[in-house]
Amino acid sequence: MQTRQVQIPYRDGRASVRQVRYKLYPNQAQLETLERWNRLHCELYNACIEQRRRAWAKGKSLGYYDQQNELPRLKAEMPEYIPLGSHALQETVRRVDRTFQAFYRRVKRGEKPGFPRYKSRRSFVGFGYPDKAGWKFERGPNGKHGVLHLSNLGAIKARGKPRQWGEPRQVVLTRTAHGWYATITVRCQPIRVGGNDPIGIDLGVEAVATLSDGTRVENLRFLKRASNRLKSLQRKLSRRKRFGSNWKRTKREIARLHQKVANQRNDFQHKLTSEWASRYGLRAEA
Numbered sequence: 089m090q091t092r093q094v095q096i097p098y099r100d101g102r103a104s105v106r107q108v109r110y111k112l113y114p115n116q117a118q119l120e121t122l123e124r125w126n127r128l129h130c131e132l133y134n135a136c137i138e139q140r141r142r143a144w145a146k147g148k149s150l151g152y153y154d155q156q157n158e159l160p161r162l163k164a165e166m167p168e169y170i171p172l173g174s175h176a177l178q179e180t181v182r183r184v185d186r187t188f189q190a191f192y193r194r195v196k197r198g199e200k201p202g203f204p205r206y207k208s209r210r211s212f213v214g215f216g217y218p219d220k221a222g223w224k225f226e227r228g229p230n231g232k233h234g235v236l237h238l239s240n241l242g243a244i245k246a247r248g249k250p251r252q253w254g255e256p257r258q259v260v261l262t263r264t265a266h267g268w269y270a271t272i273t274v275r276c277q278p279i280r281v282g283g284n285d286p287i288g289i290d291l292g293v294e295a296v297a298t299l300s301d302g303t304r305v306e307n308l309r310f311l312k313r314a315s316n317r318l319k320s321l322q323r324k325l326s327r328r329k330r331f332g333s334n335w336k337r338t339k340r341e342i343a344r345l346h347q348k349v350a351n352q353r354n355d356f357q358h359k360l361t362s363e364w365a366s367r368y369g370l371r372a373e374a
Contacts, residue, residue, distance in 0.1 A: 104278050105257070110248035112236065112261075112268040121241055122261070122268060125172055129180050130212035132162075132169070136184040137204055152185035171240035173222040176215055214262035223259050225272060236270050252276055265343035266351075287368040296360070305360065310352040318345055 143150045163169045187204045194201040217223050224237040232249045254276025288300030296305040321342045328335035
């Protein structure tokens with residue numbers, strides 16, 4: 089089997105964009121700061137939605153720049169927002185604007201619009217830096233792992249290995265049941281390694297896929313494998329006092345189990361598609 093390396097830029101000649109995800113390992117003080125910053129971003133998000141609702145009730149309209157221009161006054165009245173950084177705060181305001189623009193777009197198309205809603209602290213899972221200001225990432229030896237530097241927070245150890253690195257453009261911090269993650273967007277010229285043999289793929293339900301050469305990829309059903317453990321935890325949760333410490337701990341165990349299943353499914357899918365991309369291809373005839 090022959091393989092080839094292909095450099096695939098955008099059609100207009102610009103570099104491609106990839107996302108690299110790292111698991112973060114903050115210390116206790118940094119973890120508390122991240123949680124506090126996330127809460128402040130959540131409050132800003134909800135305040136922007138409330139401001140737009142009140143303006144609409146009065147027959148007025150607010151845009152992104154109207155709300156962005158109020159950030160200096162917000163930081164003067166509430167100094168706790170200063171360490172978060174101007175660019176990160178602007179990104180949260182821009183996130184609200186994107187939500188409303190999507191709402192208006194659905195209304196215009198006659199779809200079910202779904203008016204933008206407030207977010208709870210639990211459902212607001214992160215914030216981001218839209219450019220290179222306020223953060224820096226240092227890669228470890230051989231490009232593996234590294235350290236994420238955030239303004240007013242310090243250095244946070246990160247674990248991960250990108251398939252290909254490039255010029256960092258922005259970063260998004262997200263909180264999951266397994267901890268905090270950093271998703272870094274990089275600009276690069278990706279190099280693909282692929283084979284020349286064509287193949288047909290029929291996606292299914294009972295089997296994940298059936299290839300034209302007769303190969304059958306079975307569905308591993310990760311959720312079904314975890315069902316006994318999940319049922320046990322859900323029964324335990326039903327016996328706990330709602331919002332008590334044991335109830336919250338069991339809720340976290342259930343969330344971690346669901347996250348594990350999602351990670352197993354994603355890992356299986358990525359490995360499978362990577363194998364297909366490296367083994368097969370479609371050669372254009374002259």
